[in-house]
Amino acid sequence: MRDLNDDGALGRQMHAWLSALFPIVRSITGPGVRQTLAYLAEQLPQLKIHEVPSGTRAFDWTVPDEWTIRDAFVADEHGRRVIDFKQHNLHVVGYSEPVNRWISFDELNDHLYSLPDQPDAIPYITSYYKRHWGFCLSHKQRQGLKPNNYHVVIDSDLKPGMLNYGELILPGRTVQEVMITTYICHPSMANNELSGPVVATALAQWLTSLAKCRFTYRIIFVPETVGSIVYLSKHLEYLKKHVVAGFNLTCIGDDRCYSYVPSRAGNTLSDRVALHVLKHLDPGFMRYSYLDRGSDERQYCAPGVDLPIATIMRSKYGAYPEYHTSLDDLTLVTPKGLEGGFTALRKAIEAIEHNYMPQVTVLGEPQLGKRGLYPSLSTKSSGDAALVMMNLIAYCDGAHSLLDIAEIIGVPMWELIPIYQKLNEHGLVMDLNG
Amino acid sequence: MRDLNDDGALGRQMHAWLSALFPIVRSITGPGVRQTLAYLAEQLPQLKIHEVPSGTRAFDWTVPDEWTIRDAFVADEHGRRVIDFKQHNLHVVGYSEPVNRWISFDELNDHLYSLPDQPDAIPYITSYYKRHWGFCLSHKQRQGLKPNNYHVVIDSDLKPGMLNYGELILPGRTVQEVMITTYICHPSMANNELSGPVVATALAQWLTSLAKCRFTYRIIFVPETVGSIVYLSKHLEYLKKHVVAGFNLTCIGDDRCYSYVPSRAGNTLSDRVALHVLKHLDPGFMRYSYLDRGSDERQYCAPGVDLPIATIMRSKYGAYPEYHTSLDDLTLVTPKGLEGGFTALRKAIEAIEHNYMPQVTVLGEPQLGKRGLYPSLSTKSSGDAALVMMNLIAYCDGAHSLLDIAEIIGVPMWELIPIYQKLNEHGLVMDLNG
């Protein structure tokens, strides 16, 4: 394990990726998804990009037509664009059908979306499964509109195409898997969603740099909901057999406190690890219920799917004011926030990788002194280290995993792992997991 | 399921039955029990009345001789009745043996029972298993007695006869049973006990009016303690095999908050349903322990009997000041109080009847929109309904009953049942219970 670099380079790197991806016009299908995946593949040469045609059935769903948008605006009688998709891609309702007409102010109003409570924010609205068109704008901007006729133009296509997703598999020493999943279907918003893909990319690079891990790592980049459903419909049996833990990455780049949404079961290895890591990293983290879910855990944890996927976030989707508006921008997400997100996930993954099933090899307490393992007791802190070592040994009974022991003795896994490894080198503990 | 009628007719009906039954001189045996059962049979034509002769052994008990009381009084030297059973049937100690003597004031005093702390109340005293006689009176009345000789007359019989009880069985689609039990052995007191029999009668009429239920319903009217012991001794093996839930009805007609006494096991279906219903009906309900028991749950939950019988009450026996006195009268029990008792039991029974084991029929979240099931999101409350539906589906995994789900998602069964039924009509959920 390498130490985290403290110079902030990783956070700045992730923020740079995020800034490059930010302007792309993404939706659940279409060229924006492909541009996004192509950019990620530049950082992750092993990333495989897949496509599934419109009309493909997946569980209860059907892959929709592909949406391409080239331009969209509302212009006044002087031809001035009063709402312009080129200025912000949130200005058009996602999956809007094409339109090119002069309409009355009243009719226009039925197709406008704004937030009176957040007058500076452009809301994010979509209509994937019902034919519709509309424009989003700040409430301030809306109040400036004159009650005249307007020219509305949406230059879009809705026609059979592809749903795309990316998949990166890093084989480990076993076929048991840890799964990282994130989504790539939102237009220009930073925390929800681009923080997820860039942290996933950094994790993939870090995992690639390691010597072969115990677990195989599966990292996927999918459009939310229909994308995860398509992915599950292709791999469900394999995933159910092999995935031992996993995390959904979203809203993981702002500077606020950590949040946690459990898996539906609530007591999977992923949940236990997430709670352990967050408790020690940030005792004030927000602990949500599965009833507060709202992202792809809805699919991964659905009855009959039941994958052990928990969610570690900074500010939870739906629980921060900038969520699903133009305020979720490149200032809300910071290098430090992204690096904090990466750190939590990395510590969670390390806890899973090193979750040994330790058994002490002698009966009674081992005599640490004769091995030079018992630290000198002259200072308070060395006394504490000795106590942690003795407490660890006291529970190395072959029935408690290292994570169980970390919880019992109240010490974070990242402090326990090197102590375990030292004891293991002296032959005092062995790993029943092999 | 019919909606509850809100016009109060049911409560007034129950109060009218109760008022008609109130004056009857009941004890654990004798003509009063038979008159009571005869009146109930007028409301419930299917009620079967059984008899068991005095001297019959039942577990550790023996059916006692039958007690008949015709008159009882204490008269002064002028022949004036200073205590008169005809004025209130609580004036005589239950199961008093016959007496007809002039006695001193001192001797009389040894046979008088009053409550100094409740000077207006006539206490309720019995001596079923030890030959005795006595009079009960208000402490105020007692203090007015002159220290003279008195003529005490109790015109009663104690001779072999019958113990009677009523039994109503409504066959369901299965032989599994829900049991409702109540007692009919107390003289003129309204909450303990007549509220129990009249609510049981209303429940029986309601259940009779329904299309065939899933469960068979067994409703019994027995003298307390020896009656339930006799009943158990005749049916124990059958009941242990078939009763899945049940409630003891007592003290269920006053206007105060609800109370709950668990079964001995504490975690039966009856307990879970009672807690669920009361939590949602009346969050301030009183939750007692089995150590606070004091009615026929003592027999139904005894070791080796172990029926799943819990108790839903308004004011718990022993815990309201009018209990076991003449103050437990027709004003303490009200139409509204009785209807509240009925409502709690009806909701409990409906929760048992509709406690499906639901399984969603698709993998991943179903696409509710294409079925018109996803409510429009334009208002807050329709949003909530959609959330309840999504949360219900999220736990329809074939391992959680509808009651389990109601507890997990924090929604009362009576709101969940129609949503389940709508999903079932659309083929999205099925009941693994068949």
Place this chain on the structure above:
Amino acid sequence: MRDLNDDGALGRQMHAWLSALFPIVRSITGPGVRQTLAYLAEQLPQLKIHEVPSGTRAFDWTVPDEWTIRDAFVADEHGRRVIDFKQHNLHVVGYSEPVNRWISFDELNDHLYSLPDQPDAIPYITSYYKRHWGFCLSHKQRQGLKPNNYHVVIDSDLKPGMLNYGELILPGRTVQEVMITTYICHPSMANNELSGPVVATALAQWLTSLAKCRFTYRIIFVPETVGSIVYLSKHLEYLKKHVVAGFNLTCIGDDRCYSYVPSRAGNTLSDRVALHVLKHLDPGFMRYSYLDRGSDERQYCAPGVDLPIATIMRSKYGAYPEYHTSLDDLTLVTPKGLEGGFTALRKAIEAIEHNYMPQVTVLGEPQLGKRGLYPSLSTKSSGDAALVMMNLIAYCDGAHSLLDIAEIIGVPMWELIPIYQKLNEHGLVMDLNG
């Protein structure tokens, strides 16, 4: 069961034994251990004394050489002893190697131990497994030393010898065992440790005086750590099969509140009994975690050993200021404190002996009245006794032990045992344990 004598004789007896043992120069091996065992054998003729030679391997440990100390002092240039082992045997570091030299004040200082925070206390220091010599003294005394040369003399031996321990086995009606263990390796300190051996001695005398018990009692007196490891290495398989409960006795003679350290498993019979007894004896008792362990439970509860040994104390080792200093003397431990310790252990042992598995012999509630068992209800306290009896019967279902029932109904075992015995005499309950 005899009633506890309230005249304090037992406490005074224990304090007298303790006072006789106090001056002996004990260590983990050597003549002091043998003198101590010889004195205990005078009180307990059945005590067997065993010896194990230096060099014997036991699990991860080796029996050390035997240490004999005859004299030790630091003298000034006038031959005056400024530190003198003859004045207090804590003045010499345990297992000090021999020395006889004139040294500088600076060199002396490197071999002196005192406690600046407790300037009147001589600390207790040992160096069993690393060759070393040193003197302990009060900080006050140390500050009075002049910066001159000193003559240091330690007249000690470190050579192959024996490790000794005592063992007393009182056969019961079954081969299942309750184990009492205490240690005999500390020089002149009263609470830690002599309170343990004297309370163990009183318990052994009491158990010997009883008619044959259900359980076999094994009482051992061992040097701490290496002694318990040696003992376990000789008897582990037998103990694992037969010991059902046990207690480690230490720090059980002062007047302060009770303390409890659980076994590692935390839910053994020993733990449940200890918590039950202490809760009822002293609701303010200190409840520690196994992470606070520090005596021979470290060996008895080690992984693979896993004996059900819990610890009942007065002030916990390490948690009272006099611990491991000369202030832990004959005034800290009192006759009343020792008797309180004895009482807690005796009640714990009685709870284990009488932990029946009771089953009521009738179905439904038994009719207590016909057996004269139902107390008259005329007074509040007799009402309570009746309630306890009814509550006891209510849980005599063959699935709850008497201790389970005591916990459920909130009554101490020592009140429940005689009620059980009365019901058993009437044939109303039987013990499924036989």
